[in-house]
Amino acid sequence: MTTTEAAPGVIGQRLLRREDPALLTGEAKFTNDMHVPGALHLAVLRSPYAHARIVSVDVSAALDLPGVRAAYTGADLADLWAAPMPCAWPVTDDMKNPAHLPLATTKACYVGDGVACVLADSDAVARDALELIDVEYEPLAAVTDLEDALADTTVIHDELGTNSSYTWNLLVEEHDGAVDEAFAAATHTVSERYVQQRLIPMAMEPRAVLAMPQPFGGDITLYSSTQVPHILKVMTAITLGIPEHQVRVVCPSVGGGFGSKLNVYAEELLCMALSRKRGVPVRWNEERGENTMATTHGRGQIQHIELAADEQGKLTAIRVRLLADMGAYLQLVTPGVPLLGAFLYAGVYELPKAYDFSCTSVFTTMTPTDAYRGAGRPEATYAIERAMDALAAEVGVDPLELRRRNFIPTASYPYEAFSGLTYDSGDHDAAATMAAEMIGYDELRARQATQNVDGAAKRLGVGVSTYFEMCGLAPSRVLASLNYGAGGWEAATVRVLPTAKVQVVTGTSPHGQGHETSWAMIAAEKLGISPDDIDVLHSDTAISPLGLDTYGSRSLPVGGVAIAMACDKVIDKAAQIAAHQLEANVDDLEYVGGAFTVKGSPDRSLPLAAIAFEAFTAHNLPDDLEPNLEAQVTYDPPNFSWPFGTHMCVVEVDVETGEIEVLKYVAIDDCGKQINPLIVDGQVHGGVVQGLAQALYEEAVYDTDGNLTTASLAEYLVPAASDVPSITTGHTVTPSPTNQLGVKGVGEAGTIAAAPAVINAVVDALSGLGVRDISMPASPLKVWNAINSARTATDQPGGTP
Amino acid sequence: MIPAAFDYVRAENAEQAISLIGEHGDEAKFLAGGHSLLPLMKLRLAQPTVLIDIGRLTDLSYVRDAGDHIAIGALTRHMDVENSPVLHEHAPLLAHAASHVGDPQVRHRGTIGGSIAHADPASDLPATTLAMGATYVAQGPNGTREIAAADFYEGFLTTALAADEILTEIRVPKMNGAGWSFQKFNRRAQDWAIVGVAAWRSNGDSGVALVNMGSVPILASSVSSALSGGASVADAAEQAAAEADPQPDLNASAEYRVHLAKVLTRRALDAASG
């Protein structure tokens, strides 16, 4: 049998997202919208100290408040936990991981660490009751500086004896000493230090949890605003000692996650454990301020990167030293986040086997860090793209030209990189050329020459970022080599109902990505029917029992491909039925436009609808063929997928005030074949804004006592629509050869590319004044300070160069 | 984000509001647009036990031409100040400054009276009305009195209003074609100013006031004296921070605030002189 693609296909159309009407009209139901009579409300008392011994906790006054049903200290609940809270990524065998319980028992290790909790008839009463709990603390020194943490002056987890969690190395050398030799022989070297500030993911919907025990038999359903229902099912079962088959996890609509809902949180465990203990539903709803400290943060690294290059500026070796902030405890994948970038510090450039990467991670008395959009890869991209600009200045060539000299040549794809990983496909020059044309690169350089003169009030800057993303978080065997605690496969079921309507069941768990629309488009294209006849089911472990959820730009290149494969299986089975009914040989059939036809005899044809009904009645099926038309696939991809592209940014800096205005932003992203270009643009827009936010606005600031001073949206500056430029998107299309759809992920690309493009532009604007670097976020204050210190340095010839 | 428990009463007119606040004393607070008070209550930084809602005193929502000045009812929403044709004609600086308050949602709820009574030095309208030489009208159990804007702001979030007085009206002199400018420096469009400058200039006269340059809105009288003494705009602007006492925060050091005040004052005066 041959399958021909119906033209024009569904894939590639800019279909509006079917998810949106409910979301935009407020009809969508989130966890906290669920009305459950008799549910008790949980509130968690959080430590006001960054680091303190818990001397005593007295909940008696809280218990006296009318409406309060129970109050517990950490010690009261200690025996409810079959295991500490999970960390699924022990990156080294000797990684240090302190026991982490949902409520602290002896010590609070960050501002926001839970120390006691209340169950009450309403959220308001529960929160009032928190004020009546009396905790005696013995405050200890806060540890908020990574280098101080490393020095172990104050050790946070006494039982570990050190604040260092692990050191992980990746040394790739052609021969021993190759890196040192390359640096010694290099014509040009640069040595840079960058800081990845901590970020607060700030999903539109804070977290929310509802645990509903069944009255008999021990089953429990957990509703949670999470990205990972399947992972939660396994992990809560283990942590609470509940047989896994008795746990069902459901995510109603989820208002964003960005990695911060890729976790197993204390409140999920508390709601489940307490609902079982009391036999009633227990729910918890996170406040915005609480979200800023009780939900994981992102980034938090000090990066040292050194590049060695020959006379032309071609890279000959790279050395990277990271100091990564784990926060107070290791959450689900905390230790692995910096290592997701470990292979990407050479970016899209050719590099001989001379790569020396090492990451040391430390505990601090701040909110635990974990995945945040891009997880490790924005950090890596920032470092290499900023360092490439430094190298361009050192070599004395245009930053775009330096990149072109180093691009992995298109002809060498698939490309085996220094690390042994194979990059699937790429055409970096095409993306860079397109970006340069769309932004008017040469004209901008000319304009700079006339505008950025002595005494100019506003200076113009152009920033370039050419990036690679390693996404998909697969294959399972590679993940095993990184000590990751799970696989990288994804499951899909395609079920043709008797009336030829189709159910697609996916193990991905969308929370803003539009999977319902895109997955229906994939199945529609494969089955030759309308997407309107397809429903996509997800995010309920009773409906979709197998899956590994949504993060790491994996859903399409793993989960979407699984759906295409399941469609193939369905078509194969349907073909057998069609052949039987048409009295033809399967090989003589073709499947076009939703019908099987005998080649050369257009009148001998059977539509899918007829076959679906035959499969259902089972009155006349081939011998040995099971009734019904359904197929299940679990797909473990052979490689990561490697999206890439070029982003360019134009800024104007007001030299007097330090204000930065982004004049233009062009994003060229190559994610292979696009299922729905409208959704791709949406992902790029959101991603770019998050990267630009890191570059210019956002930072979780702690004072030296370990208090989060940006605990509200008045201080934590998430940019609004009015604060970001209009983004021009463009695409080159280099299909991935590793999957049948030719697709790569695109969820994180914008975030990965944007921050260095913006900062490169700002530094480029001010380079004429002697400014070489500005740390993120580049606030007007920092820009003004940078201009002033560059001026002071040039005014005083004897001063620091 | 859940305030402590409180009682709620709605006043039907100014007199009733005054008698209610007399009745409940220190524990009570007027609620106008709620856009300063409610955030403080949600963070439990304010815990009044009674809220007296004056938000529906529609007879205090107006913009009127009163001869030599424009009279604005205290309950007039920022959006109505921003869009008032009377203000556009006679006091465009105030209408323009109101358009810079927060975002549209804030401007549809927040009131000019609430903004002035709250007296946040980082707010736009206290400094703007101060620069314009406004007079505020307060009503208490013993009748009404006028308070000059220059005498109104006593300290951080404290004003000359007595506990049992309600602010009823803001009177701004007509600008009679004076040049003006409002400069607001912030990082996000909807934020409070890091530093702001409201300025007007007409013949020998001028008024300049600063947002977020101390514990109260600051009248930069040294700038006006320098100008009337014949100084250039650039030289006068160097005096911008003479009356100020800026504090550092996450967005600005005190030094940077002083610098911004000078730059923005110069830009404002240049625009007002144009």
Ligand SMILES: Cc1cc2nc3c(=O)[nH]c(=O)nc-3n(C[C@H](O)[C@H](O)[C@H](O)COP(=O)(O)OP(=O)(O)OC[C@H]3O[C@@H](n4cnc5c(N)ncnc54)[C@H](O)[C@@H]3O)c2cc1C
């Ligand atoms: C997100 C956000 C952004 C904002 N951005 C800005 C900004 O950029 N610039 C800016 O200037 N402001 C800003 N604001 C504040 C906003 O302008 C407030 O509306 C205003 O400051 C207070 O007015 P209100 O009517 O809401 O007063 P309320 O919050 O109701 O009251 C404030 C205080 O004044 C008292 N009060 C109110 N009315 C009277 C009266 N008639 N007589 C006596 N006492 C009274 C109340 O008892 C209370 O103590 C912002 C607010 C928010 C929430």
